[in-house]
Amino acid sequence: MKLSVCHRTTFNYASPVTQSINTLHLEPRTFPYQKTISALVRVIPPTRVRKFTDLFQNITHHFELPAAHIRLEIESRIKVHNLPLDISQASREATLAGYDDPSIRELTWPYLQESHWVSRHPEVWRQALDITRSLPSVYDQASALMAWIHQEFRYETGVTTANTHLEEAFAMKCGVCQDFTHVMLGLCRAVGIPARYASGYLYNGPRDTLVGAQASHAWSEVYLPGAGWIGFDPTNNTLADERYIKISVGRDYDDVAPVRGSYNGTGHCRMEVQVDVEKL
Structure with a gap:
């Protein structure tokens, strides 16, 4: 079975915030019974995103936004090929x-x-x-x-x-x-x-x-x-x-939190999450 996922998380702040620092777990590595076909992580406002592997071999992304911004959008798009589970x-x-x-x-x-x-x-x-x-x-x-x-x-x-x-x-x-x-x-x-x-x-x-x-x-x-x-x-x-x-x-x-971060500024923030999973 081939599946695709679009996961979008949006933060809307009541007033501009600064020094946003975030760690993401949104891209899969290849596991038994699951192969990653493609994966893309996008951040708006645009910034450099660093990719590394954590202690548990999870693919992890990290980015920082020091400048003032009033909205943050994080989107991941992945496609995987899953095999039927087989336990002897x-x-x-x-x-x-x-x-x-x-x-x-x-x-x-x-x-x-x-x-x-x-x-x-x-x-x-x-x-x-x-x-x-x-x-x-x-x-x-x-x-x-x-x-x-x-x-x-x-x-x-x-x-x-x-x-x-x-x-x-x-x-x-x-x-x-x-x-x-x-x-x-x-x-x-x-x-x-x-x-x-x-x-x-x-x-x-x-x-x-x-x-x-x-x-x-x-x-x-x-x-x-x-x-x-x-x-x-x-x-x-x-x-x-x-x-x-x-x-x-x-x-x-x-x-394993999908999105974890901190910032300087207002405590009034509206978070919206949209997840769409489809069979290819």
Whole structure:
């Protein structure tokens, strides 16, 4: 499946601002099951955009606008070619013992630790044990955790923000895809399953059955021995298959925010975000 994405973020300030400094995660690298065909990032007012790779191998852009401006527009246009997801039976049956290999331990260690928005919490640990204690394989455990979040949590916009912690979302049992993903990361890590945050987009198709397709989307990825990183989306209770466009990965949202920046000037700013995902 070939997909295209146009993501436009516009900031309109009440009065001119200066010294705008921004970091972007808007261009995907090539992942297993996903090849980047083309990618373009555009900034208005025009400025020099520096491109580099961050700690998690995400393609990252950075730019600065020292001069006064009253509007900032950031647009990315990408095209990707996604392959159907294929998980072998051996990987579906792999247990926690599959993480004993030293090379796997080294690769997955950061995704078993606490991070900025995902902490170790006794209630999360107890809930994770209750859900997974009778399930032998990592795949079955991750699937059960995903299904539990989808069933027990209510998808509702406006009750959480980008700064909502795992513990708050877990207590409220509601939120959006970012919150669902942080909760799943906490549950997985609590029982020894390496899990990381994935940010990107979702192609809904003509049936319009999936939640989160009209904006940036988030889901969790679990490391399955023999298969590598496989996406589990608790918002929609489904694997992240060829409908998902992955942009960046990290320990939690703090590592992968699509647009993050600061500036000097008014606090009155209207932000508009438009995301269009189409099948080619």
